Amino acid sequence: MISAISDRYRARADAFEAKVLNVRADQWDNPSPCAKWTALEVVDHIIEMHGVMLGVAIPRTEDPLTDFREARRQVQEALASDRARDEVTTPGGPMTLEDHIDQVVSDDLVLHGWDLARATGQDETIPAPDVERLWATATSVPAELMERFRTPGAFGPGIEVYGREVKVPDDAPLQDRLLGYVGRDPVSKRV
Template sequence: MIADRYTARADAFEAKVARVRDDQWDNPSPCAKWTARGVVDHVIDMHGVMLGVAIPRTGSVLDDFREARRQVYAALTSDRASSEVSTPVGPMTLEEHIDQVVSDDLVLHGWDLARATGQDETIPPADVQRLWATATSVPPELMERFRTPGAFGPGIEVYGAEVPVPADASLQDRLLGYVGRDPVSKKS
């Protein structure tokens, strides 16, 4: 189940990466410090963090992502998946950690990449519901830590400050606002 969810999300993210035109890599993203390329670089880096390795870079963003996902999928389908790992929120299995961090990142950063490059920003409804349930179940004291830049290491910010959205906003927009994205304002 976790490997299947990861695969579906990685497929969707890879398709977005493949559609980025050469002239769009420096476009600003909804993540204030990153360009479109920075979003993908972060996703690749986090794949490596989950595995305790540095993902080699070839110069092709698409090839680099494909290598990152290959390595994570190999871990998810091996005996290593059930091994216990230490995480900032306590011990869990490697596959649970990948599911809660990298797999969820593919959804949110897929939206970031789509917004930065003018692609379809629709998140699958099942992913919206799952991420909404996850995000809103975080205890307030932990959510404060999630919103504090650097709380989990240099340059790491799990969620940004909540962005208010209209009361009648879709669940996708409410999720994005809750995790610190502005789903209403379009970048010019």
């Protein structure tokens, strides 16, 4: 079954995969905008979250591109199956597997794609529809839940959904305001 969620995931996975493909061998240890993570650890997180969404461990090799492609294949397979409509338990309450993938790992591809681009000197532009969608989603989270999202470990050891907000000017481009809101500094430390 092909859906808007599946199409959105595919487009975002294409963009993320292209960024992984363009990381030079000497860039994997570059620091990322995610505190304490290198470029490689950003990709590892994305692969791990794909497995979390599916309740499986994604097989790993020594090649991040191969591993991402396998994680992506498994998610796309789940989105194309009847399993996509199964109800799953999430920190935000019960929802379908496809909605959970859309709201977590698909959105992660966008934000962590920016992190990977920043860490490795690639194009950091997020497509405008993704910026608008993520902005609307992030700013609609109730304050008490947002505080939990910003608390390291609130959803498990080592898990931090968003960092502390980085203030950016109110008239900054929406991409910069989104990045600041979710805890990234959109202007400093460009590679």
